[in-house]
Amino acid sequence: MIKHATLHSAIMLALLGMSSMAFADVTATTVSSANAATATTGRGNAPVTIGEVEKEAPPERGTGSLSKELVKHASPNENFQSVLRNVPGFTVTSSGPGNLTTNDSTFTYQGFNSDQIGVNLDGVPLINTFRGGTNGQGADHALTPLGMGQFSGVSVYSGANTPSETGINALGATLDYKPRMPTSKFYAEVSGSGGLYSGGNGNSAAGGFSINSGALPFTGTKLYANYYYSPFHSFLDHVYSINNNYYFAAVQPYNHGMSQLSLITIYNHEIAQQPSVVPLALLNKYGRSFQWAPDIANNHTTTSSYTTIVGWKSILNQYMLAKAKFFITQNTNDRTAYANAAYKDGYEGYPLPTALKSYANPSKTGHPSNTYNPTALFGNSYNGTQYQRYIDNFGNAGFMPSLTFLLPHNTVTLGGLYMFSKDNSAEYWYGAPNVPMIDGYNDAWDEHDTRNYADVYIQDRISLFNHRLIITPGAKYYMVGTTCNDIEGYYYNYGGTVSNTFNYWEPSFGISFLATKDADLYFHYGRVYKVPNISAYYSVIGKTPTPGPMLVKPEYVDSIDTGIRYNFGAIKTSLAYFRRMFSNKFGYFYNNQTGQTFQYNVGSALYQGLTASVDGKLPYNMNAFINYSLTDAKYTSDFDAADGASVSSGEYVGDVPMYNLNFGLGYHYAGFSARITDHVIGSQYINTNKGAPAGIALHPYNITNLNLGYVWRPAEMGVKKLTFDVYVDNLFNANYIPYEYLQLQSAKDGGNFIAAQASAPAFVGASFAAKF
Numbered sequence: 001m002i003k004h005a006t007l008h009s010a011i012m013l014a015l016l017g018m019s020s021m022a023f024a025d026v027t028a029t030t031v032s033s034a035n036a037a038t039a040t041t042g043r044g045n046a047p048v049t050i051g052e053v054e055k056e057a058p059p060e061r062g063t064g065s066l067s068k069e070l071v072k073h074a075s076p077n078e079n080f081q082s083v084l085r086n087v088p089g090f091t092v093t094s095s096g097p098g099n100l101t102t103n104d105s106t107f108t109y110q111g112f113n114s115d116q117i118g119v120n121l122d123g124v125p126l127i128n129t130f131r132g133g134t135n136g137q138g139a140d141h142a143l144t145p146l147g148m149g150q151f152s153g154v155s156v157y158s159g160a161n162t163p164s165e166t167g168i169n170a171l172g173a174t175l176d177y178k179p180r181m182p183t184s185k186f187y188a189e190v191s192g193s194g195g196l197y198s199g200g201n202g203n204s205a206a207g208g209f210s211i212n213s214g215a216l217p218f219t220g221t222k223l224y225a226n227y228y229y230s231p232f233h234s235f236l237d238h239v240y241s242i243n244n245n246y247y248f249a250a251v252q253p254y255n256h257g258m259s260q261l262s263l264i265t266i267y268n269h270e271i272a273q274q275p276s277v278v279p280l281a282l283l284n285k286y287g288r289s290f291q292w293a294p295d296i297a298n299n300h301t302t303t304s305s306y307t308t309i310v311g312w313k314s315i316l317n318q319y320m321l322a323k324a325k326f327f328i329t330q331n332t333n334d335r336t337a338y339a340n341a342a343y344k345d346g347y348e349g350y351p352l353p354t355a356l357k358s359y360a361n362p363s364k365t366g367h368p369s370n371t372y373n374p375t376a377l378f379g380n381s382y383n384g385t386q387y388q389r390y391i392d393n394f395g396n397a398g399f400m401p402s403l404t405f406l407l408p409h410n411t412v413t414l415g416g417l418y419m420f421s422k423d424n425s426a427e428y429w430y431g432a433p434n435v436p437m438i439d440g441y442n443d444a445w446d447e448h449d450t451r452n453y454a455d456v457y458i459q460d461r462i463s464l465f466n467h468r469l470i471i472t473p474g475a476k477y478y479m480v481g482t483t484c485n486d487i488e489g490y491y492y493n494y495g496g497t498v499s500n501t502f503n504y505w506e507p508s509f510g511i512s513f514l515a516t517k518d519a520d521l522y523f524h525y526g527r528v529y530k531v532p533n534i535s536a537y538y539s540v541i542g543k544t545p546t547p548g549p550m551l552v553k554p555e556y557v558d559s560i561d562t563g564i565r566y567n568f569g570a571i572k573t574s575l576a577y578f579r580r581m582f583s584n585k586f587g588y589f590y591n592n593q594t595g596q597t598f599q600y601n602v603g604s605a606l607y608q609g610l611t612a613s614v615d616g617k618l619p620y621n622m623n624a625f626i627n628y629s630l631t632d633a634k635y636t637s638d639f640d641a642a643d644g645a646s647v648s649s650g651e652y653v654g655d656v657p658m659y660n661l662n663f664g665l666g667y668h669y670a671g672f673s674a675r676i677t678d679h680v681i682g683s684q685y686i687n688t689n690k691g692a693p694a695g696i697a698l699h700p701y702n703i704t705n706l707n708l709g710y711v712w713r714p715a716e717m718g719v720k721k722l723t724f725d726v727y728v729d730n731l732f733n734a735n736y737i738p739y740e741y742l743q744l745q746s747a748k749d750g751g752n753f754i755a756a757q758a759s760a761p762a763f764v765g766a767s768f769a770a771k772f
Contacts (some may be wrong), residue, residue, distance in 0.1 A: 007469035011269075064088060064156040064158070065155050066156075071148070071154075073153065073725055076206060076767060077731050080150075088611045088629040089110040091515040092738075093106060093107060094107065098240075101136045103136065103757065104139075106136040110174025111580075112607070118161060118166070121146065121151070121307065121309070123165075126145055129168065129421040129453070130394060141301070142333075144243055144268040144303070144309065147245035149208065151179055152181070153177075157173060158578060159561040159578060161508075162459060162472065163475060171530055171582075176658055179264050180247065180263075182251055185212075187214075187772065191767065192767065194765060194766065199761055201289050206231075220253045221250065222250065223248075223250050225249075226249075230242070231609045237293075237759045238273060239274070239275045245267075246267045248264075262310070265308045270657075277696045289758070296343055298346065303334070304330075306326070312324045318402065323400075323401070326399055327397070327623050331392075334390075334391050337353075337388055337390065338351075339354040346749075356385055374430075385430075385431070389437060395635070397419065410460055412460050414456055418452075421453070423447070423449040424448050424449075426445060427443070427445060429442055445490075445533075449534050451482045473508070477503075480502045483497060484497065486542065494543070496545075497547070498537050500550055504529050508523075509525050519565070519566045521564050529555070540626055552586075552600060555585050557583075558580075558583075570616045578607075581604070582636075585603060585635075587599070587641065587691035587692075589691050604636045605657070607633040609630045612628050613625065615627075628662075629660045631659065645690075657682050657684045662678070671713070678703070678705075683700045684697065686698055689741055699736070701736030701737075701738075704730065718772070719771070721771040723768070728763070730759075732762075735759060737759065
């Protein structure tokens with residue numbers, strides 16, 4: 001006979017991801033006695049601790065996290081990725097609260113760019129399965145899949161994921177965002193924030209409300225909803241973003257609290273004028289706010305992002321836990337780019353970000369499928385291609401079941417994933433802003449893609465020597481099927497379809513040993529694959545009536561993580577070594593004249609490095625942290641880049657910061673708090689637009705941020721809590737370049753030049769929240 005109350009206390013907490021941890025922000029192998037719930041089970045009379053059940057973060061993995069408190073008090077200048085800059089090894093390039101970015105990679109982590117990192121919401125993939133990443137990739141540079149008010153924390157799991165984690169494309173790490181969920185007590189909150197960039201150019205604002213029902217009588221139902229409106233005018237000239245963010249979550253317990261249904265729904269809508277990288281010479285000449293004037297070039301975008309997750313969790317009996325999630329995501333991107341035909345030869349000697357086309361009457365250019373005649377309608381081909389309308393609509397639908405067996409010394413989990421992904425990407429050219437989208441008339445391409453993911457896994461967690469030794473073997477079997485279909489257009493003389501399926505195993509083995517009550521040693525090995533992006537399929541379509549085979553192989557990484565975590569009372573420390581062995585590594589060739597990206601294999605590479613951190617409480621109500629990450633990333637094979645340049649083994653991989661250093665000092669007394677942080681980003685080599693090292697290094701830089709806060713609880717006024725915060729980001733107004741590449745072009749086109757993204761100047765802001 002199961003004792004429902006005690007078994008529920010012991011196991012349901014683990015199911016709901018609320019495991020107490022002996023090591024703050026990392027996983028422990030046991031739970032302190034003050035927090036361990038117990039139950040009498042089929043294991044005799046021995047107590048069952050939460051530490052015996054599969055934990056939220058496995059003990060054999062190097063981890064980092066962003067707490068609920070830091071998310072709650074994030075600056076109005078932050079977005080859902082930039083808030084992670086405190087995590088060692090994390091470098092952010094995305095700009096502003098509107099999630100705007102000038103390039104396809106919005107961040108790097110230990111040298112891996114954003115399309116090589118698995119990004120989840122509540123364990124569900126939140127990525128573009130065709131191009132990688134959650135935003136930025138494929139020219140989707142103004143997309144908000146997750147707003148700041150829609151998650152409560154983030155866990156960062158370094159290296160290869162264990163089989164039970166769903167980090168698709170997780171070559172370097174998995175980010176798992178924790179959704180905002182309802183709590184047991186009623187409250188309502190209104191909030192607002194805003195700020196200005198120095199120099200008087202640009203501002204940020206946001207306002208919204210949230211309501212939490214608490215546990216409703218009789219049913220125990222809990223509901224939470226919020227809405228935020230966020231207009232943002234960038235420090236960059238002519239760049240802005242307007243967001244409407246909607247969020248709803250519900251939890252319904254049943255079966256005496258032994259089972260639970262949950263629902264999470266997100267809808268974010270954004271209207272933006274996107275930024276572009278610009279020639280470094282023009283930034284130096286006109287200042288960091290330079291962007292093309294709208295009557296010269298612009299990119300106007302409307303996007304939306306929708307996510308729904310339905311979850312089910314149940315304690316079946318004293319030995320079995322069951323979980324299942326159904327999810328659907330849908331993202332739409334509609335961008336119209338403009339390039340003034342008067343600048344067809346460039347602006348001050350540099351090409352515009354969206355190149356004009358010289359196609360005249362299509363019947364004379366070898367593209368008889370298109371009947372649009374720009375010369376007849378608009379006088380010449382340049383006038384007739386001033387506007388380019390680009391759409392990219394992609395989404396996923398899937399199911400994730402798992403069954404966990406609680407055995408005397410083992411926790412065995414069986415599970416899997418099936419996910420169907422669909423994408424429609426297309427571009428059309430015209431001479432007026434109301435660009436028609438007519439295939440066979442004015443299309444550059446119209447692409448329809450599908451991708452099916454299916455995996456099954458088994459994972460064991462073996463607990464020995466009174467839980468001091470944890471061994472975690474496991475394996476996952478993957479099948480990924482892809483179909484790419486393109487019709488005839490300016491980029492394709494012939495339409496065609498290419499399909500293939502990849503199959504592979506992902507092994508995993510971890511071990512954690514609690515040497516003393518304060519020292520935890522760990523080791524983990526795993527292999528993770530990433531199938532080629534959809535751009536790998538483009539080059540085999542269009543040249544002949546029958547497409548050739550797609551020859552790009554999946555890239556994969558063999559990862560090793562090992563380290564020690566040690567507690568000196570209230571001071572928590574960690575030291576770790578990571579080694580990532582790349583095989584079939586992808587390279588990218590971006591053609592800025594057509595806007596096309598192609599992917600190819602460049603061979604092997606080795607990423608390795610160290611991370612170290614110290615975090616803890618100090619006397620006089622103070623706390624401090626410091627962390628450091630060193631990354632050495634080099635090619636270990638020779639290859640020829642897309643431009644024909646030879647790259648030799650031993651050369652540095654581009655866009656990999658060599659080190660990151662973060663440190664901060666905080667103070668908290670009564671309702672007052674203060675925090676100052678500093679972020680140092682080391683030098684990095686840049687690439688050419690054709691994927692080869694450029695032999696040029698980007699300078700190191702550092703950013704200092706300040707936050708002052710006060711919490712007032714005026715109970716006599718009927719208000720639970722009033723929160724005030726003041727922020728100064730980039731306190732010393734550092735002027736740096738977070739991203740560059742070398743644009744290769746012929747001498748007749750002006751020769752090579754460096755294209756760059758500017759950094760944000762100092763930002764001063766404030767926020768206010770009233771909780772009732």
